[in-house]
Amino acid sequence: MSMEKEAMRPSPERTPIQSSKKRKLTNEKQSRHYKDESTSDHAEIQELRRNLPVYGFRKRLVESINANPENKVLLVAAETGSGKSTQIPAYMLPYTGRVVVTQPRRVAAVTLASRVALEHGCKAGQRVGYRVRFDDCTSTETQLIYATDGMLLREAMADPLLQAYSVVFLDECHERSLQTDILIGVVHGARKARKAKQMEALQLVLMSATLEINKFQEFFGHDNIIVVEIPGRQYPVQTLYTKSPVEDYMEATLATIVQIHTHELPGDILVFLTGQDEIENIARLLRQALQEGNEQSKQQWTGDQVQSLRDVQNTSSSHSVVNGVSICPLFAALPPEQQLLVFEEKPPGCFRKIVLATNIAETSVTIPDIKYVVDTGKHKCRQVLSTGMETLQIHDISQAQAAQRSGRAGRVQAGLCFRLFTEEAFTKLPEASLPEILRVSLSQVVLQLKGMGIEDPREFDFVTPPETDGLRRAVELLYALQALDEKLKLTDYGKKLANLPLDPMYGHLLLQSTVYSCTREMLTVVAVLSSDHLLFRPNNELAAKAVAVHRRFASHEGDFPTYLNVYNAWQNEAIYVPAAAGGIKAQTKVWRRDSTKRLLHLDWCRQNFVSSRSLVRAYDIRQQLEQLCSSSRSGLNIDTTISCGKDQIKFLKCVAAGLFLQAAGRQVSPEISGSGRVGSSHGKYVTTMGKESVSIHPTSLMFGRQPPPSWVVYSELIATKRIYIRGVTQIKEEWLKEVAPSFYG
Numbered sequence: 001m002s003m004e005k006e007a008m009r010p011s012p013e014r015t016p017i018q019s020s021k022k023r024k025l026t027n028e029k030q031s032r033h034y035k036d037e038s039t040s041d042h043a044e045i046q047e048l049r050r051n052l053p054v055y056g057f058r059k060r061l062v063e064s065i066n067a068n069p070e071n072k073v074l075l076v077a078a079e080t081g082s083g084k085s086t087q088i089p090a091y092m093l094p095y096t097g098r099v100v101v102t103q104p105r106r107v108a109a110v111t112l113a114s115r116v117a118l119e120h121g122c123k124a125g126q127r128v129g130y131r132v133r134f135d136d137c138t139s140t141e142t143q144l145i146y147a148t149d150g151m152l153l154r155e156a157m158a159d160p161l162l163q164a165y166s167v168v169f170l171d172e173c174h175e176r177s178l179q180t181d182i183l184i185g186v187v188h189g190a191r192k193a194r195k196a197k198q199m200e201a202l203q204l205v206l207m208s209a210t211l212e213i214n215k216f217q218e219f220f221g222h223d224n225i226i227v228v229e230i231p232g233r234q235y236p237v238q239t240l241y242t243k244s245p246v247e248d249y250m251e252a253t254l255a256t257i258v259q260i261h262t263h264e265l266p267g268d269i270l271v272f273l274t275g276q277d278e279i280e281n282i283a284r285l286l287r288q289a290l291q292e293g294n295e296q297s298k299q300q301w302t303g304d305q306v307q308s309l310r311d312v313q314n315t316s317s318s319h320s321v322v323n324g325v326s327i328c329p330l331f332a333a334l335p336p337e338q339q340l341l342v343f344e345e346k347p348p349g350c351f352r353k354i355v356l357a358t359n360i361a362e363t364s365v366t367i368p369d370i371k372y373v374v375d376t377g378k379h380k381c382r383q384v385l386s387t388g389m390e391t392l393q394i395h396d397i398s399q400a401q402a403a404q405r406s407g408r409a410g411r412v413q414a415g416l417c418f419r420l421f422t423e424e425a426f427t428k429l430p431e432a433s434l435p436e437i438l439r440v441s442l443s444q445v446v447l448q449l450k451g452m453g454i455e456d457p458r459e460f461d462f463v464t465p466p467e468t469d470g471l472r473r474a475v476e477l478l479y480a481l482q483a484l485d486e487k488l489k490l491t492d493y494g495k496k497l498a499n500l501p502l503d504p505m506y507g508h509l510l511l512q513s514t515v516y517s518c519t520r521e522m523l524t525v526v527a528v529l530s531s532d533h534l535l536f537r538p539n540n541e542l543a544a545k546a547v548a549v550h551r552r553f554a555s556h557e558g559d560f561p562t563y564l565n566v567y568n569a570w571q572n573e574a575i576y577v578p579a580a581a582g583g584i585k586a587q588t589k590v591w592r593r594d595s596t597k598r599l600l601h602l603d604w605c606r607q608n609f610v611s612s613r614s615l616v617r618a619y620d621i622r623q624q625l626e627q628l629c630s631s632s633r634s635g636l637n638i639d640t641t642i643s644c645g646k647d648q649i650k651f652l653k654c655v656a657a658g659l660f661l662q663a664a665g666r667q668v669s670p671e672i673s674g675s676g677r678v679g680s681s682h683g684k685y686v687t688t689m690g691k692e693s694v695s696i697h698p699t700s701l702m703f704g705r706q707p708p709p710s711w712v713v714y715s716e717l718i719a720t721k722r723i724y725i726r727g728v729t730q731i732k733e734e735w736l737k738e739v740a741p742s743f744y745g
């Protein structure tokens, strides 16, 4: 791609967004997450807070929430970076009981809590804390909780009146995430119920930079809301467009990063890509470009070492420093502690950070020192096909998302946003994103609503009601899982499913393990499925070695038994001590005393081309699921030690029983069989639900297996140019009738 610098220059008529007031705080002293209060410049942080646009509105905001006898809903619309998420909830603290602020994403909830704790002179978990799936960092003294929307929804299942809270803030409402949308209805219901019972009023605040005020006026009623619009932003962000459409946005991304790096002033770069694959590819190409650049002009880029950050496995998705440039990936599947590395200061000798992120960095997060944003204008989002199957596909973003992305610059200094599309293309983007409720499978939501006692989901107060077809499909799925009875009431089994923080299908897989006596094994499989890809395949000369090493884990039966083999091998051959129990230091101590020649966790992972992060995350999730399953409070009371041992059939039947709705049979194409290539990796399968034609994904161990399995179940569908299945395990067709007679009988 030829992307001339001139093409990216701002045209005179494009005036950058103006700051309401010039601020002259230097960014060197910006405090970082997790920095102890004693070492931070508290006075400077307080001055920063006073300089935020929302500060002048604090009295009005507090009064709107506090002196609000009619209990109206407050809508706050203010620019990105103006202080909504960090300041407004905290303004309420002296005047109210417990406050919860929801975020669509966990990284935002965690980093906001850390930042606000720092601003208030405490540590996360004290007065300010967070709650995200599999991680509760709150205590009895916590008054301000940042939580993912999913976590608050889960709390509402146990406490529909949300009695623990005085004020609920729903942040980033413009995103219309499924859980936030449902929460709006749930909190609305809780408010009415509390009023009817003459209990303390529950205050509700909706916040966003790009709030569709009309939509919410319609929902709550014009007279029931107070709108506070706060103008101005802290620092200006100049937006630049390409002169003509780019042909290949990956190429354009790389060229733009290199262009910024070589021609623009110091400042960190945040790049929005669609997923892990793209991030890893750009990271690899960037490392090459930086190394080559260094060969050509050593004097231009200081620092000449390729180094890895401490404790981080050197894989293509790891943080790495090349010639003084730190390359940091940020995507949802990265374990939380890896995600947080992005927010840390650059290592010594490093003068620029380049963050390669998915849309998890799009809202609510402040990555200090970001001056440049590169926006591909794309994201990956879930979409239900007409057959009811859910896929992940790449789509254009909305104008609201583009505004959020550019808002990640200009938070601690003036910024520049490079949009890799034309201005005309921008005007053609939809103003707001299509609410997630219209795009995704609703089975989990229907299960949650039923768990909250809402018998008929059609009667729920939806901001945007889902399509009847979507609801019908969700109810059918839950009925097929026997979570609902003939009258569509939640069964006891359904209650158990609703208590698991898992997709209903994975929850079902886990609960089926009690029937097939393989709970120990299935806990591991479900934990691995909730983590990320375990096996790491490098894109370089080590690829063949990795394939050979992986062979020892490979099970002829497919991906699930292979996951189990990897996890069990790690448990037997590696020494791992979780951070809470002493981490690396404790591991090294055990290792010194160990006579069995086990390897340290990271060494084992490196040697076996296994992602250390995915294993640690799977380990954490497994621990928590195990606790939940065995506790009587959850109503599950499962013996988590029951194992099928070497009885592979029990294990495979359980996989079939858990995923019977995701089964596919092999379709032998005549032309392929005619050419004698029966069973080649080109083999296609047809799903039993929806009769979709699918292929095995190349990352599955089943890809290209000879002979190919006749019947499989799968954990995931991926749609690119064709539809692929991943997490593929071989089953027998006759098992389907045995394990799900009411469906296949």
Ligand SMILES: Nc1ncnc2c1ncn2[C@@H]1O[C@H](COP(=O)(O)OP(=O)(O)OP(=O)(O)O)[C@@H](O)[C@H]1O
Pocket (backbone or CB within 6 Å): 030, 031, 032, 033, 052, 078, 079, 080, 081, 082, 083, 084, 085, 086, 087, 115, 208, 209, 234, 363, 364, 365, 366, 367, 368, 407, 410, 411, 412
């Ligand atoms: N971790 C951090 N490090 C440094 N400064 C921060 C940090 N978090 C927040 N800030 C400062 O506080 C400002 C306000 O952040 P806040 O997240 O409250 O804004 P916001 O209005 O909620 O933005 P958005 O709509 O993008 O979520 C930022 O612009 C930045 O100047």
